Amino acid sequence: MRLFLSFFSLFFVQFAIAQNNSHLDAQVSISLSEETFDAVYVLKNLPVNSQKLSFKLNKHFKVKQVYLNNDPIASSKYPQNCNDCLTHNININRPLNNLDHLKIEISGKIKNLETDKDVRRHKGEVVLVDGVLLAGANDYWYPQVVRTSGSLSEYINPFNMTYSITATCAECDQIYLGKGTPKNSGATFSNDRAEGDITLIAGTFDFKEDTYANYINVSDTDIQKIQTRFSKSQQFLEEFTQFTGKQSKTVYAQLESPIYGNEANYNTIVNTSAKVDLNKVDENLTEDTAYYYFASNFEPKTKLDRLFLQALAKYARIKYLETNNRVQYNRLTGIVKTGSSAEKPVESQSQLQALLITPGQFLELEQRIGAEEMQSFLKNTFQNLAYGKSSYDAFTESIACVNTPNTNLEALITRVQDQFKLRAAERNTDVLVGF
Numbered sequence: 001m002r003l004f005l006s007f008f009s010l011f012f013v014q015f016a017i018a019q020n021n022s023h024l025d026a027q028v029s030i031s032l033s034e035e036t037f038d039a040v041y042v043l044k045n046l047p048v049n050s051q052k053l054s055f056k057l058n059k060h061f062k063v064k065q066v067y068l069n070n071d072p073i074a075s076s077k078y079p080q081n082c083n084d085c086l087t088h089n090i091n092i093n094r095p096l097n098n099l100d101h102l103k104i105e106i107s108g109k110i111k112n113l114e115t116d117k118d119v120r121r122h123k124g125e126v127v128l129v130d131g132v133l134l135a136g137a138n139d140y141w142y143p144q145v146v147r148t149s150g151s152l153s154e155y156i157n158p159f160n161m162t163y164s165i166t167a168t169c170a171e172c173d174q175i176y177l178g179k180g181t182p183k184n185s186g187a188t189f190s191n192d193r194a195e196g197d198i199t200l201i202a203g204t205f206d207f208k209e210d211t212y213a214n215y216i217n218v219s220d221t222d223i224q225k226i227q228t229r230f231s232k233s234q235q236f237l238e239e240f241t242q243f244t245g246k247q248s249k250t251v252y253a254q255l256e257s258p259i260y261g262n263e264a265n266y267n268t269i270v271n272t273s274a275k276v277d278l279n280k281v282d283e284n285l286t287e288d289t290a291y292y293y294f295a296s297n298f299e300p301k302t303k304l305d306r307l308f309l310q311a312l313a314k315y316a317r318i319k320y321l322e323t324n325n326r327v328q329y330n331r332l333t334g335i336v337k338t339g340s341s342a343e344k345p346v347e348s349q350s351q352l353q354a355l356l357i358t359p360g361q362f363l364e365l366e367q368r369i370g371a372e373e374m375q376s377f378l379k380n381t382f383q384n385l386a387y388g389k390s391s392y393d394a395f396t397e398s399i400a401c402v403n404t405p406n407t408n409l410e411a412l413i414t415r416v417q418d419q420f421k422l423r424a425a426e427r428n429t430d431v432l433v434g435f
Helices: 002-015 220-241 278-298 303-324 326-341 347-353 359-369 371-386 391-400 410-428
Strands: 023-031 036-044 052-058 061-068 071-073 075-078 085-091 101-112 126-129 132-135 144-146 162-168 174-177 187-191 200-203 207-209 213-216 250-254 263-265 268-271
Touching (some): 052 061, 052 101, 061 075, 061 085, 162 174, 213 220, 220 250, 220 278, 263 278, 278 303, 303 359, 303 391, 303 410, 359 371, 359 410, 371 391
Parallel strands (some): 250 268
Antiparallel strands (some): 075 085, 126 132, 132 200, 174 200, 207 213, 263 268
16 A cells, blocks of 8 residues: 555645735725624735636625726626625736735615614624624625635635734724734724634623633533533543644634524634534534534645645534534434435535545545554644644655555545546636635
8 A cells, every 4th residue: 555655645746836825905994883894805916817807795785986906997796696795807918926816896775773673673684782793604794705616616625715804893892803802992903814714793892701711791600511512522532633733722613693593703703693502502503613624733734735734624513523422423424324325415415425535435435444443543643743844745655644444545545536637737727715
């Protein structure tokens, strides 16, 4: 097996090119009394190799003007398969280079939800509920650039941009944006790694710091319950990776809302039901917490590194639920098995196929080599990542150390290696941002 992998490694080198992150600079201005949301977004280092560019934005936000390098350009919008958002198209007439930047000026309205009767009328809008404005990834409060065709870009390139966002809201006691702790109006929130979707919470809310996580609008009694789950998942991740790393705290927000649904964006978990539901903590928490832990400790440098950590996070979620929540485990593995055997692709299958490595392939590997060798493979993988090796080298070197005879792994390894090639070559297709 070592000779086979070494030969392929030489062939693969041409694809393992590091990619600079796309970056978002933004000025966001919120007025709760006037119910307005205005912003200027500047996107840099967009890897667009076609003459068209598309981005999604909340359908209740108006694009005032788009500029390419400060020159105004036209944009058009059309409805697509996108809940509560519109896709805007731009003809840029040439591929972009790393010196180009795109500026998007928008104006929007927010709605103060005062009665239950307003729920239906304000569906899909960014709303203010009990003095708190919540805007998550599903609200498209900032432009999310996508492929001009294909509905699976968010699964193929699931992690977004580095950013520097200045948020102003004179009537807000606090603003939370992306990760970390809340700040006052006029503060700048930055992230120098391309890690995930960005959650915005602004208004009057309670913030508490604790051992494994920080909390927004969560009672002390509920914090004790949730801490048990966070402690359990932290211990699991240390055992899963066999690596005791730093713990970057997740933020759990309890924001009851009749409009929004529960949402987990990278390291921010928002629960919008009336009460804390620990099953939903398990359902929504583990994959995002796993990726957050992996990204914090193994520092992805390229798109492939991020996709590889995402794949490992999805597998980690399955293994966590297998021990800690059998109902969710059976539901999730049912989707994975359906996705690998269905004659006609269903939505869950298509999403799985768009990943770098599917959870089903990790389960298949585990089944072939056994639980003990799987633990050894994972330990070697994370050690290689900690040494700074690329995701491809970490995978191939670790799989080469598997010491189980007659497992017939070549076909599985070849499929995974082909998937690495396809993902590495995506920059040469109609690629836009989102990784």
